[in-house]
Amino acid sequence: MNALPRFELFTLGDGEKAIEVVEDTKIPNAATIRVAKQDHTLANMIRGYLLKNPKVLFAGYKVPHPLEPHFILKIQTDGTATPVEVLQEVCTTLLTLVAKIEGKFKEQFQQKELEVGLEEPYGAPGGRLPRGDYTEPRRANAMDYLDF
C-alpha cells in the first residue's frame, strides 16, 4: 500500500546520487556511505570483502526500511587509507573475483565436451530448449557487460 512504484527500486530519481558519503566526526577514519537503489545483494558482498581487507577495522551495513530502496554502509579504517579508498579497492577486488569465476565457467565448456543429459529432472519434457549457441549480434548502441 505504501510501497513505491516498483521501477523506483532500481532507477535513480532526478538529482539522486548513486553514492553519498558522510564522514563521521566523532570516530576517527570512519564514514557512513549511503548507496541508493541497491539492496542486500550488493551490500552483503561489499561488507564481506571489506572485512577481508586488513586496513578495515569495522564494516557493517543496514537496510533501514524494506520499502526504501537504499542501504547504509559504515566503514572505519586504521588510518592508512580513507574509507572511500578502501571501498574503491573492494570494488576492484570484486570485479577481478567475478572475472575469475566467469573464466572458470567458460573454461568448463572449452576443455571438455559436456554431455547434455537427456533425462530431465522434475519430470519436465526433454529437449525443450534446442537453441544452439547464444551469441547474437546486438544492437549497435546496446550496452554490454564488456563495454565497461
Next chain:
Amino acid sequence: MEKIELSRLVQLHPERVSHVSSTDYPGHWPGEDHTWDLEVFRHNLRLDIQRLTPSTIDFDLIGVDASIANALRRILIAEVETIAIEKVFVWQNTSVMQDEVLAARLGLVPLRIHPGRLETWQPEATATDANTISFQLQVSCTRRPNVSSAETDPSKLYENSTVYSSHMIWQPVGQQGHLPDWVSDPPAVAAPDIVLLKLRPGQEVHAELHCVKACGREHAKWSPVATATYRLMPHIDIVSPVPERLQQKFVESFSPGVIGRRKGQGGKGMEVYVKDARRDTVSRNVFMHPEFEGVVKLGRVRDHFLFSVESAGQIPPQALLPEAIAVFRRKIKVVSSALEELIHPTAAAEEGEKEAADGEEREDGGMDVDL
C-alpha cells in the same frame, strides 16, 4: 573422502548447528593472515559443471564467500533482464475467462527472445520498435463437421477448443521485420504447448500483446529462472569403524547411495565408507540411534556451493551464469564509478570514455556452445 580442514566446516550436531559464520578474516586468528589475495583465490577457486540438460544446469562453485554465491543467486532470480508480455489490448473476448485473468496468465508465458534485442522499458516510455515486440492472439472456436454424435472429446468435436501459446503470432513492427537476425530467428514462445484458455463453439479471443524488457525485481514474470538455488556440500566423517552387524542399519540412516560397503583393509570383513556425500539430504537420522554415538561427524563445507539453476525458457541454462555475472559487474561498476567521481571529480568521466573504447575490441563475449 577428501580431507577438509575443520575451519571450512559448518558442524552439525543432533540438536543444533555450530561454526556457521566464516572466520577467514584478517585479525580473527592470531598469527594467520586471511587478507584477500588474488593468487590464493585463484588457487582455491573451482567451478565444476555437474549436469547440463536443455533446461537446467547444476554446478559446483568452490572457494568463494557465501555473500558472492548469494549475490549470484539473487541476481539470477531478480536482476537478469528478459522479455515478457506487459500490455494486453483485448479487442474481443467472449470466453469464460475474464480479460484481467487472461492478461495475468499471458504475462507469465516465457518468451524465447534474446534480451539484447530490445532496450529496457523505461517508465512512461512510448512503445517503439526498439523497446516493444508485438504478438497477435486471434482464435475462434467452431464445431467440426461430420463428427459422430457419440463423440464426447472436445478436441475432436470442436476446432480450437484449447488455446495454446503457439497461437500467439509475432507481428513485426517498424524495423523489426527487416533485420536479418530477427527474420532468421523470429521471436517465439519458449514452449508451444502451454494452455492459455479453453473455448467452446461461438467463443472467440482477439488480443494484441505488447512485450517489453525488464527484470524480476519488477515482476516475477521477467525472472529467467524457475528457480535458482544452492546448498552446501554435505561432509561425512566416519571416525570409528562400524561393526558388521550394524552396517546395514548405518547405511540406511543416510539417503540412498551416500554410504557404501566394501572389503575391509587387509581383506578381513566388510567396512562402510562414504561413497557420495553429495546425495545426502542431511537428515541427521544417524544421530537417532544410540549405537552410532561418536561414530560419525557430520558437517557441511562452508565454501562449497552446489548450485541448481533451472531456466524458465527465455535464456538457455548455460548462458544464465554469464548473464548474471554481467549484471554483477554493472552493479559494482555503479558504485566504483561514483566513488571515482568523488575521489577525482574530472578524471572519472575521461576514464569512462576510454573504457568504453576498450570494450569494443572485446566484442567476442558470450558463449560458443553447441547443444
